[in-house]
Amino acid sequence: MPSADLIITAPHMYTMAGKGLGYLADQAMAVTDGKIRDLGPAGDIENRFTPKRKINAPHHLLLPGFIDAHMHMVDALMRGLAQDTRNWMMHGIGPFQMGMDETGDLLGVKLAVAEGIAAGTTCFGEFSDYNPEIMAFLDRSGVRSPVTIRIREAEEKIYGPGELYEFNPEKGSRSLSACLDAFDRWHGRGDGRISVFFGPQGPDFVSRDMLRKVQRLAKERHTRIHMHVQQGDRETEQTMKRYGKRPIAFLDELGVLDKDLLAVHLTDAREDEAALVAARGASMILCSGSIGIIDGIVPPARAFLEAGGTVALGSDQAPGNNSHNMFNEMKLTALFNKIRYEDPEVMPAWQVLKMATIDGARALGLDNRIGSLEPGKQADFIVVDLTRPSMAPVITAPMRNLVPNLVYSARGHEVSLVCVNGNILYENGEYTTFDLPQILGASERYASDLGIRGAERFRDINGCNADMMRKGLL
Amino acid sequence: MPSADLIITAPHMYTMAGKGLGYLADQAMAVTDGKIRDLGPAGDIENRFTPKRKINAPHHLLLPGFIDAHMHMVDALMRGLAQDTRNWMMHGIGPFQMGMDETGDLLGVKLAVAEGIAAGTTCFGEFSDYNPEIMAFLDRSGVRSPVTIRIREAEEKIYGPGELYEFNPEKGSRSLSACLDAFDRWHGRGDGRISVFFGPQGPDFVSRDMLRKVQRLAKERHTRIHMHVQQGDRETEQTMKRYGKRPIAFLDELGVLDKDLLAVHLTDAREDEAALVAARGASMILCSGSIGIIDGIVPPARAFLEAGGTVALGSDQAPGNNSHNMFNEMKLTALFNKIRYEDPEVMPAWQVLKMATIDGARALGLDNRIGSLEPGKQADFIVVDLTRPSMAPVITAPMRNLVPNLVYSARGHEVSLVCVNGNILYENGEYTTFDLPQILGASERYASDLGIRGAERFRDINGCNADMMRKGLL
Numbered sequence: 034m035p036s037a038d039l040i041i042t043a044p045h046m047y048t049m050a051g052k053g054l055g056y057l058a059d060q061a062m063a064v065t066d067g068k069i070r071d072l073g074p075a076g077d078i079e080n081r082f083t084p085k086r087k088i089n090a091p092h093h094l095l096l097p098g099f100i101d102a103h104m105h106m107v108d109a110l111m112r113g114l115a116q117d118t119r120n121w122m123m124h125g126i127g128p129f130q131m132g133m134d135e136t137g138d139l140l141g142v143k144l145a146v147a148e149g150i151a152a153g154t155t156c157f158g159e160f161s162d163y164n165p166e167i168m169a170f171l172d173r174s175g176v177r178s179p180v181t182i183r184i185r186e187a188e189e190k191i192y193g194p195g196e197l198y199e200f201n202p203e204k205g206s207r208s209l210s211a212c213l214d215a216f217d218r219w220h221g222r223g224d225g226r227i228s229v230f231f232g233p234q235g236p237d238f239v240s241r242d243m244l245r246k247v248q249r250l251a252k253e254r255h256t257r258i259h260m261h262v263q264q265g266d267r268e269t270e271q272t273m274k275r276y277g278k279r280p281i282a283f284l285d286e287l288g289v290l291d292k293d294l295l296a297v298h299l300t301d302a303r304e305d306e307a308a309l310v311a312a313r314g315a316s317m318i319l320c321s322g323s324i325g326i327i328d329g330i331v332p333p334a335r336a337f338l339e340a341g342g343t344v345a346l347g348s349d350q351a352p353g354n355n356s357h358n359m360f361n362e363m364k365l366t367a368l369f370n371k372i373r374y375e376d377p378e379v380m381p382a383w384q385v386l387k388m389a390t391i392d393g394a395r396a397l398g399l400d401n402r403i404g405s406l407e408p409g410k411q412a413d414f415i416v417v418d419l420t421r422p423s424m425a426p427v428i429t430a431p432m433r434n435l436v437p438n439l440v441y442s443a444r445g446h447e448v449s450l451v452c453v454n455g456n457i458l459y460e461n462g463e464y465t466t467f468d469l470p471q472i473l474g475a476s477e478r479y480a481s482d483l484g485i486r487g488a489e490r491f492r493d494i495n496g497c498n499a500d501m502m503r504k505g506l507l
Numbered sequence: 508m509p510s511a512d513l514i515i516t517a518p519h520m521y522t523m524a525g526k527g528l529g530y531l532a533d534q535a536m537a538v539t540d541g542k543i544r545d546l547g548p549a550g551d552i553e554n555r556f557t558p559k560r561k562i563n564a565p566h567h568l569l570l571p572g573f574i575d576a577h578m579h580m581v582d583a584l585m586r587g588l589a590q591d592t593r594n595w596m597m598h599g600i601g602p603f604q605m606g607m608d609e610t611g612d613l614l615g616v617k618l619a620v621a622e623g624i625a626a627g628t629t630c631f632g633e634f635s636d637y638n639p640e641i642m643a644f645l646d647r648s649g650v651r652s653p654v655t656i657r658i659r660e661a662e663e664k665i666y667g668p669g670e671l672y673e674f675n676p677e678k679g680s681r682s683l684s685a686c687l688d689a690f691d692r693w694h695g696r697g698d699g700r701i702s703v704f705f706g707p708q709g710p711d712f713v714s715r716d717m718l719r720k721v722q723r724l725a726k727e728r729h730t731r732i733h734m735h736v737q738q739g740d741r742e743t744e745q746t747m748k749r750y751g752k753r754p755i756a757f758l759d760e761l762g763v764l765d766k767d768l769l770a771v772h773l774t775d776a777r778e779d780e781a782a783l784v785a786a787r788g789a790s791m792i793l794c795s796g797s798i799g800i801i802d803g804i805v806p807p808a809r810a811f812l813e814a815g816g817t818v819a820l821g822s823d824q825a826p827g828n829n830s831h832n833m834f835n836e837m838k839l840t841a842l843f844n845k846i847r848y849e850d851p852e853v854m855p856a857w858q859v860l861k862m863a864t865i866d867g868a869r870a871l872g873l874d875n876r877i878g879s880l881e882p883g884k885q886a887d888f889i890v891v892d893l894t895r896p897s898m899a900p901v902i903t904a905p906m907r908n909l910v911p912n913l914v915y916s917a918r919g920h921e922v923s924l925v926c927v928n929g930n931i932l933y934e935n936g937e938y939t940t941f942d943l944p945q946i947l948g949a950s951e952r953y954a955s956d957l958g959i960r961g962a963e964r965f966r967d968i969n970g971c972n973a974d975m976m977r978k979g980l981l
Contacts, residue, residue, distance in 0.1 A: 052979065053979020112908060113909070113912040113915070114908055116911050144896055144899060144900070326842065329853070354916075355911060361838075368843075369842075371799060372803050376593065377590070378592060382591060420944075422622035422625065422943070423830055425586070425618060426954035426955075428588065428955065428957070430958050431958060436980075436981050438587040441587070441590060442825070442829040444834075444918040473894055473899050473900070477899070481902065491906065497852060504527055505528060507906055507907045507910050
């Protein structure tokens with residue numbers, strides 16, 4: 034009888050395979066060499082494989098791990114420093130961001146990975162500058178991580194209203210080189226868990242030539258471009274002034290809107306613009322929580338879906354969201370869209386659950402490997418404890434309440450086990466690949482210094498948060 | 508040296524007293540006979556009292572327990588059966604509600620209390636029919652609970668479009684008698700933890716005479732009226748047809764809009780109507796999650812606040828929300844209002860934290876006893892573990908990130924201790940006053956039967972959820 038590294042049995046499973054959600058009752062899954070070997074009735078699977086480890090999850094729900102497609106985990110140590118302000122960039126994150134360095138970036142990634150894993154995220158779509166230590170941590174921690182390396186040509190300085198960003202070709206080619214270097218060193222590492230995408234920061238932050246070059250280089254390497262698109266009116270102003278076109282029209286003319294593009298945010302895109310991006314085959318990453326806090330806007334994901342596009346979800350960053358938790362993103366996405374259209378039938382639970390799993394995988398071009406539980410795919414899955422009050426009671430007939438409760442009631446702590454590539458990363462509150470207290474201790478020390486370093490700028494800028502501190506409202 | 512039942516020490520405390528949030532560092536609180544005896548620097552308090560028990564919470568935040576001002580906990584066993592539908596009443600909860608009885612109601616209350624306590628709720632504002640067993644459980648479980656007894660005259664039947672609800676005076680006087688009986692037996696019980704409010708279901712569900720009578724009886728007893736107000740366009744249609752007035756104008760004419768009224772929802776109220784209710788001195792209970800799911804609407808709480816009104820938060824019911832978790836209500840309230848007004852400065856973190864604590868207490872008329880941590884008030888408080896990744900890192904200068912993280916990042920499981928009237932009800936994941944596994948087991952069995960009892964109606968009604976079941980989307 035062939036052996037399996039793991040057999041796990043649960044009364045409820047959502048495979049996310051096929052047209053629906055692939056619900057199965059009383060099934061087992063056999064895992065070998067990091068992959069799903071087979072799924073089937075518990076008795077059958079147990080008769081066919083000799084497991085090295087057997088997990089019986091008798092009051093649990095098994096489903097694919099969540100895919101958080103767009104994150105700036107490097108910013109996690111600034112959690113809670115930037116919200117409730119109309120000027121997120123200057124008054125919110127501004128005073129502190131200049132005090133961050135690579136040590137803080139790495140600690141932020143560690144903290145965000147800890148937070149995400151505990152809430153069922155198995156795939157972390159980081160977007161930041163190339164930092165080999167971050168890549169090494171992501172590899173070592175056992176998570177799946179398509180990392181996008183930021184490419185930027187615009188100088189980082191304060192621009193006057195209406196002033197065109199100043200492109201520095203040297204800066205651009207330096208960041209592109211780092212991206213290529215990251216790709217060569219890391220793409221496909223960790224048994225394929227780590228991949229590298231190309232990340233022009235936005236159509237306003239790189240030149241037309243750079244965009245063309247990035248597109249050619251990414252296509253040669255069969256990897257994706259992951260870019261902020263139409264993320265605000267300042268972007269529109271820049272492309273209008275520089276090219277006489279709104280960002281999406283400009284990108285369309287360039288031929289960048291294709292199946293290899295991950296377009297993040299579309300905050301200020303009109304519905305017809307969103308539909309155009311979808312029609313060209315690009316995917317959208319929707320960051321409901323972050324755009325809700327930072328802009329008070331619900332991006333046009335519904336129009337994107339209606340035009341046949343694929344939508345993934347992203348938690349963006351802790352300063353402005355303020356959490357890396359896909360349960361949060363699912364619920365907010367469903368509710369924000371019901372509110373945008375004043376229609377409770379918009380964005381039902383199943384649709385946002387797909388975004389957090391199989392559609393996320395599709396957007397990232399990883400759906401041949403993850404996003405659903407099917408033989409041959411990687412064993413990236415999570416187990417949800419149905420004996421937590423928020424998931425109770427379980428009803429299966431005449432309708433199942435499991436998915437509504439997963440999306441609208443679960444908070445994240447119901448996740449009792451997290452597995453990536455067949456390796457258990459989290460079980461009953463314990464992490465297996467890193468030391469959380471050590472990460473927390475180092476984060477506290479760093480963040481305390483970060484506050485001190487930012488104090489003068491915080492006072493000088495004197496934004497909303499400074500005002501709230503004075504009034505005792507923080 | 509006087510003794511104290513408990514001294515608790517924490518590095519961070521929000522008393523919610525005074526104009527701001529009453530932040531204090533490195534303080535202790537002494538509790539005696541269910542009340543806060545004193546607060547002060549940890550060393551001082553420890554030198555002045557001999558404690559029976561001493562709790563050191565070294566990486567924690569202490570604050571008043573949350574007040575969930577409007578709940579139908581009796582419906583908790585129907586969690587996840589009613590959402591993503593335009594017809595919540597008929598297509599959502601309809602097929603199942605008729606199968607509920609007093610046993611299911613009581614189990615629902617138990618489950619919801621377990622859920623709420625674990626997420627820091629200490630005060631449970633139940634609104635349902637009088638059921639002595641529910642009152643006894645609320646007393647025994649140690650929570651604080653202002654219970655509103657439903658008074659209804661309209662017959663429970665299916666009305667045609669535009670048809671006026673049929674009032675049955677006998678039904679009305681029966682429910683009023685039950686309310687009076689509940690008041691006589693339970694108001695003030697459990698060392699004052701249990702109180703009884705009068706609950707006309709809405710201006711459309713009781714007659715004008717009944718409203719006048721309820722008002723007189725409530726005033727004689729110095730208790731509050733807690734009523735659904737302007738909760739939907741059907742209500743408006745009813746009062747327009749019956750009295751020629753919209754609900755709020757009708758209630759104003761009757762003189763019901765005064766400081767003793769808790770007006771729940773105001774879903775379809777215009778901003779000027781909300782402002783009128785506030786100007787008359789009534790309080791508003793805002794149920795962001797439930798109204799978001801059921802109606803896709805953000806009620807006019809901002810206008811209510813701007814008119815000087817007090818707004819409390821409520822989680823409403825599990826079928827349609829789908830959780831009893833005040834962290835959920837705080838975050839949704841802040842974000843929904845930012846979206847409604849497309850302004851990230853609307854409803855900052857401090858404002859929704861006040862709604863969940865001291866403003867909730869004010870709305871319920873309990874602010875002389877709870878809602879803030881001050882000497883002489885009841886010892887209703889919670890402790891939040893700041894070593895959970897979602898609350899990390901802690902930054903205190905130049906701004907504190909604690910409140911933004913409590914509102915925008917915490918999920919509920921960060922609560923490590925819950926105390927009501929000086930009695931610890933929950934500590935490190937364990938309940939002290941009831942047996943959760945027993946409640947869960949009984950809930951599962953009941954809910955399974957409930958599904959069977961509702962199956963035929965579910966098929967006949969054939970709503971959205973039936974369609975999603977057929978398509979494998981649940």
